[in-house]
Amino acid sequence: MESYLVENESILMLDDNEFAEVSLIDVELSLKNGRKYSDGRIDMLIQYGRDTFGIVELKLGALNFLHLEQLEEYMTEKEQLFETYIKPNPDLDLEYTDVNWVGVMVGSDISTDLREKIENAYQIKDNIPVAALTISRFRGEDNQLYVITDTIFKNNSRNFDRTKYDYNGEKYNKGRLVLAVIKDHVISGGSTTYTELKNNFPDNLQGPVGVFTTKEEALLKYERTGYKRFYINEDELLKLEDGNVISVSTQWGIGNINNFIDHARGLGYKIDKEKT
Structure with a gap:
């Protein structure tokens, strides 16, 4: 098992x-x-x-x-x-x-x-x-x-932040929200190269792992440590015009998601907390 x-x-x-x-x-x-x-x-x-x-x-x-x-x-x-x-x-x-x-x-x-x-x-x-x-x-x-x-499973603990986010008519948890925003940014041509994307979404928005990395680095880290810190399934990877394929971090929580949301809103992305 x-x-x-x-x-x-x-x-x-x-x-x-x-x-x-x-x-x-x-x-x-x-x-x-x-x-x-x-x-x-x-x-x-x-x-x-x-x-x-x-x-x-x-x-x-x-x-x-x-x-x-x-x-x-x-x-x-x-x-x-x-x-x-x-x-x-x-x-x-x-x-x-x-x-x-x-x-x-x-x-x-x-x-x-x-x-x-x-x-x-x-x-x-x-x-x-x-x-x-x-x-x-x-x-x-x-x-x-x-x-x-x-x-x-039924979680009634008050320890957890259950916030979901409305973005482009869909509801997302924290990690999937970041993936959706970065995907839309890449598809719209907001950043065509790895360097441009890093400038638009710097590592410090997330912390030590960074908002994203290359597919190769994400897979290498997974193979070396056994810890899956990035979205690495084929349908989750994003290809840039400069040929780089990127993998977005899964490591989002109450301690860093607001940094990303505030930054994304500054770039024009409309993100709202789900109304409950």
């Missing part, structure tokens, strides 16, 4: 907003005092967008309350996780007070009582939401392997 999720991390997407842009940080991470009477080891550490991180607990069978208790024990050491595995990464440039957390359990099934608890927006201490995913695989009559997933 772990290998399957490493190769298909998008399955860990929990919604189409703050938990939509998911990337794997690492697997099998040691955690001192992670269990009540011993050290622990978390199965996966993942990231959503720029500033939300998730502890993933994998189980081969049906998820139950013992697994939830284990996840809660791990979450008490979230500051240790941050200091050991997140803060040293120069691409993130985050402080502990900047980040939010989510607990994710993954199994082949889930008990009825636990499903009901999570559907009712259960939260761990400090308003940390919990999600559950079930994954089942079967072989069809055509001998092909099929995977069925079910996501159980």
Whole structure:
């Protein structure tokens, strides 16, 4: 199951907003005092967008309350996780007070009582939401392997910024908004070269990763670190007239999205917060 999720991390997407842009940080991470009477080891550490991180607990069978208790024990050491595995990464440039957390359990099934608890927006201490995913695989009559997933998640935590943005008649989360604006800017001829685009959308709007980079650099960083920091699917890449193909950053959160929006508005792009 772990290998399957490493190769298909998008399955860990929990919604189409703050938990939509998911990337794997690492697997099998040691955690001192992670269990009540011993050290622990978390199965996966993942990231959503720029500033939300998730502890993933994998189980081969049906998820139950013992697994939830284990996840809660791990979450008490979230500051240790941050200091050991997140803060040293120069691409993130985050402080502990900047980040939010989510607990994710993954199994082949889930008990009825636990499903009901999570559907009712259960939260761990400090308003940390919990999600559950079930994954089942079967072989069809055509001998092909099929995977069925079910996501159980309701986030009522006040820790998260749920803002969506209206742009050109569509609604976007933070990362997809930036991608849409840069795409429109390129298509309209607002910048025809890599240098011009950097001048129009400088790196400091985002932070250490930058608003965008070349496709080659984005793929190299992904291969070298295993961290997906840019949109790298073929339909997400943008080709400039000078021949460069660019990849836009996925790393957007409450700490930097307003910088980008204010700048884009100054260039004439009309972006509004979704009215709720």
